[in-house]
Amino acid sequence: MTYFSFFTAECRVVWRRKQDIVNVLLFFTLVVALFPLGINPSVDFLAPAAGGIVWCAALLAILMTIESVFKDDFHDGSLEQWVVSGLFLPILMLLKIGVQWLAVILPLLLIMPLISQMVALPDESFWVLILSLLVGTPSVFLMGAIGAALTVSLKQGAMLVMLVILPFYLPVIIFATSAVQASQSGLPYHGFLALLLAMSLLSLVVSPFMTAIAVKASVN
Amino acid sequence: MRWVWFHKLGSPKWFFFWSKAWALPAFVFGLVCLVMGLIWGLAFAPPDYQQGDSVRIIYMHVPAAMLAQSAYLTLGISGAIFLVWQMKIAPMVIASLAPIGAVMAFIALVTGAIWGKATWGTWWVWDARLTSVLVLFFLYMGVIALQHSLDDMALANKATAIISVVGLINLPIIKYSVVWWNTLHQGATFTLTEKPAMPIEMWLPLLFTVIGLYSMVGGVLMWRMQTEILLREHRTNWVKEEVMNRGL
Numbered sequence: 001m002t003y004f005s006f007f008t009a010e011c012r013v014v015w016r017r018k019q020d021i022v023n024v025l026l027f028f029t030l031v032v033a034l035f036p037l038g039i040n041p042s043v044d045f046l047a048p049a050a051g052g053i054v055w056c057a058a059l060l061a062i063l064m065t066i067e068s069v070f071k072d073d074f075h076d077g078s079l080e081q082w083v084v085s086g087l088f089l090p091i092l093m094l095l096k097i098g099v100q101w102l103a104v105i106l107p108l109l110l111i112m113p114l115i116s117q118m119v120a121l122p123d124e125s126f127w128v129l130i131l132s133l134l135v136g137t138p139s140v141f142l143m144g145a146i147g148a149a150l151t152v153s154l155k156q157g158a159m160l161v162m163l164v165i166l167p168f169y170l171p172v173i174i175f176a177t178s179a180v181q182a183s184q185s186g187l188p189y190h191g192f193l194a195l196l197l198a199m200s201l202l203s204l205v206v207s208p209f210m211t212a213i214a215v216k217a218s219v220n
Numbered sequence: 221m222r223w224v225w226f227h228k229l230g231s232p233k234w235f236f237f238w239s240k241a242w243a244l245p246a247f248v249f250g251l252v253c254l255v256m257g258l259i260w261g262l263a264f265a266p267p268d269y270q271q272g273d274s275v276r277i278i279y280m281h282v283p284a285a286m287l288a289q290s291a292y293l294t295l296g297i298s299g300a301i302f303l304v305w306q307m308k309i310a311p312m313v314i315a316s317l318a319p320i321g322a323v324m325a326f327i328a329l330v331t332g333a334i335w336g337k338a339t340w341g342t343w344w345v346w347d348a349r350l351t352s353v354l355v356l357f358f359l360y361m362g363v364i365a366l367q368h369s370l371d372d373m374a375l376a377n378k379a380t381a382i383i384s385v386v387g388l389i390n391l392p393i394i395k396y397s398v399v400w401w402n403t404l405h406q407g408a409t410f411t412l413t414e415k416p417a418m419p420i421e422m423w424l425p426l427l428f429t430v431i432g433l434y435s436m437v438g439g440v441l442m443w444r445m446q447t448e449i450l451l452r453e454h455r456t457n458w459v460k461e462e463v464m465n466r467g468l
Contacts, residue, residue, distance in 0.1 A: 146386060149378040151364065159368055164362035164383055167355045171393070202389075210382050213303065217378035 006092055010099040021103055024061050025111060031057035033142045034113055043120045050121035051129055051180025054058055055110075055173050058133065059140060059166075062104060064215045066144035069100055070152040070215065079152070080219050087216065090208035093145065097211075102143045107131065110176045121180075128183040128193075132176040138200040141206035149214035172199060228278055230307045232449045235460050247439025250432045254283075257428030262302035265422045274338035277331050279426060283433040285328035288356060289391060291437070292384075293323030295363065296391070299384030302377065311377035311444075312452065314384055318446035320437055322360035328353060348397035352390060359387040373452070378388035 014021070036046060036054045046053075072078045082092050109130060116126055146164035152155030179192035225319075228234040261279035268275035295314050302310035332350065333343045344350065363380050370376035453459050 143386075146382060148391065150375075151370075153372065153375065154369060155364065163358075163365050167358040167362065167390075168386070170351070170355055210386060213378060214382055217375050218423055220373065 001081070003086065003087060003091060003095065007083075007095050007099070014099055014103045020065070024065050024104055025107055026144060027064060028057050028061040028108065029111070029115065029118075031060055032118060033066050036119070040073070046120040047122055048181065048184065050116065050119040051125065051132075051184075052173070052177040054115060054121075054129060055132075055136075055176050055180075058108065058116045058137070059169050061108075062140050063105055063144055063162060063165065063169075064101065065208070066148050067148050067151075069096070069145065069148050070143055074152045074218065079215055083216055083219050089173070089212040089220055093149075093211040093215070094097060094204075094208045097141050097145045101138060104141075105133065105137055122184055125180050125183045127139075128189055129180050130147060131193055132179045132196060135200055136176045138197040139172060139196075139203040140169060141213075142203040142207065145211045146207055149218060152215075152218045170188045172196065175199075191208075230309050232308055232312070232453050233293060233456075235309060236446055236449050236462075239446060243439045243442035243446070245439075246435050246442065250439060252433065253428050253432030254271055254336030255432070257425045261422075261425035265425050268422075269377075271339055272337075274335065277335045277338075277414045281328060281331040281335060282326045282426060283430045284331065285353065286430060287437055288321055288325035288328050288353070289394060290434075291317050291324060291389065292359070293354060293391060295321065296388035297383040299381035302381040308452075311381060312445055312448040313362065313441075314377075314380050316448050317441055318360055318363045318367065318380070320440060321446070322357060322364060325353060325357040325360055326366065328355060334455055338430075347405050349394065352394040352397050355390055355450075356394060359383075359390060378427065382430065 032053055035049070039045060070079060073082075082089060085092075112130060112133075113126075116129065121129065144165050145162070147161040148157075149158050150164070154160065175195045177191045179189040179196070182189040182192060229238070255446050258279055265276070267273045296392055298310040298313040298317075301307055302314075329350075334355070337343050338343070363383055366379050366383060367376055370379055450459060450463070
């Protein structure tokens with residue numbers, strides 16, 4: 001096994017399980033639909049809340065996918081193979097999470113024009129929302145991977161991952177929605193995006209190592 | 221100065237016997253200090269010139285909030301120690317301290333809400349300090365949940381250590397939330413390095429309650445760790461001897 005063969009294998013796995021990605025998008029859209037139906041469908045409510053609605057739905061959808069990211073690998077023994085393969089485990093983790101991120105985020109961005117119509121997002125904030133998703137979600141995936149790796153040996157780990165990992169997402173959602181809201185009121189939003197990027201970079205440094213430790217502990 | 225005693229703390233057996241001698245004195249000393257500070261603060265300290273008598277809740281609020289943060293810092297340091305040096309005692313610290321920390325964060329939140337109702341007119345605002353302490357409470361709950369749902373002890377130790385270390389990121393956010401964001405919550409009331417902004421008659425009882433609660437929690441932590449050590453080391457000979465000779 002090389003890094004490249006690992007990468008292509010991961011891509012192939014994602015490609016052959018397209019239905020999972022479709023499910024994530026459906027779940028995301030359904031959560032978004034809950035807000036107008038459950039609270040208030042008027043533009044007065046939706047426009048200021050749009051960024052928050054999209055981000056809440058995205059966080060939940062991502063957490064649902066990331067929770068099971070190591071499950072199959074754990075059950076078919078791939079995790080053990082990675083640990084003993086002689087390759088640097090944190091890099092494998094990074095590749096794995098990177099592939100997952102691309103597979104979920106690219107389709108999510110593609111349906112974003114549709115979603116932004118659903119939640120009456122003002123046009124001037126659209127690109128800010130896209131940017132905030134681009135720079136913010138890497139940290140969401142990377143942090144979630146730690147929780148997923150920790151609970152991979154449990155049958156019902158989803159609730160535990162939520163409980164353990166969601167607190168770490170609060171800063172992400174605060175800064176992401178602040179950026180969208182600032183752009184709506186014509187204020188500078190670059191600071192918020194920079195903070196999101198900083199969080200993603202920080203988790204890029206910390207998370208692969210922590211995930212690797214957790215994977216090793218789960219396998220033994 | 222000899223540091224041998226410090227290194228010995230890493231050994232469960234040594235810690236067990238050492239803490240057996242110190243737990244009760246620490247707890248009693250803490251309790252006396254806390255009760256003294258509370259009586260002094262609640263009954264004799266002067267009321268605040270702005271907030272009147274409602275300021276007296278500070279004597280419970282500030283010590284609990286300080287302990288909630290210190291306990292998490294200890295959790296994070298223990299987690300790092302365990303991940304790097306694999307010391308046996310570190311996961312025991314995490315397992316015994318997390319529930320205490322959660323209780324402290326909870327007390328800080330509840331007393332803060334009551335104080336907020338009296339002074340701000342609302343139980344809760346989405347202020348940076350309040351929210352980050354709420355997150356701290358959730359982090360504690362996450363650590364406890366992880367500890368209890370992983371049956372494999374080795375995995376549970378690693379998992380809680382990792383989450384404790386990662387959660388350290390929240391501490392500077394709590395600490396500086398009142399500096400970075402201009403919000404409703406007031407700045408730090410209690411620092412050891414600077415001259416207190418409040419009169420000494422109010423500051424001294426607060427000092428007593430803080431020292432008292434720290435010492436009390438220290439005693440409780442030692443007791444909880446003794447239980448934890450007995451549980452985890454029950455196969456070793458010294459535990460068998462100890463239980464045979466003195467009972468549980």
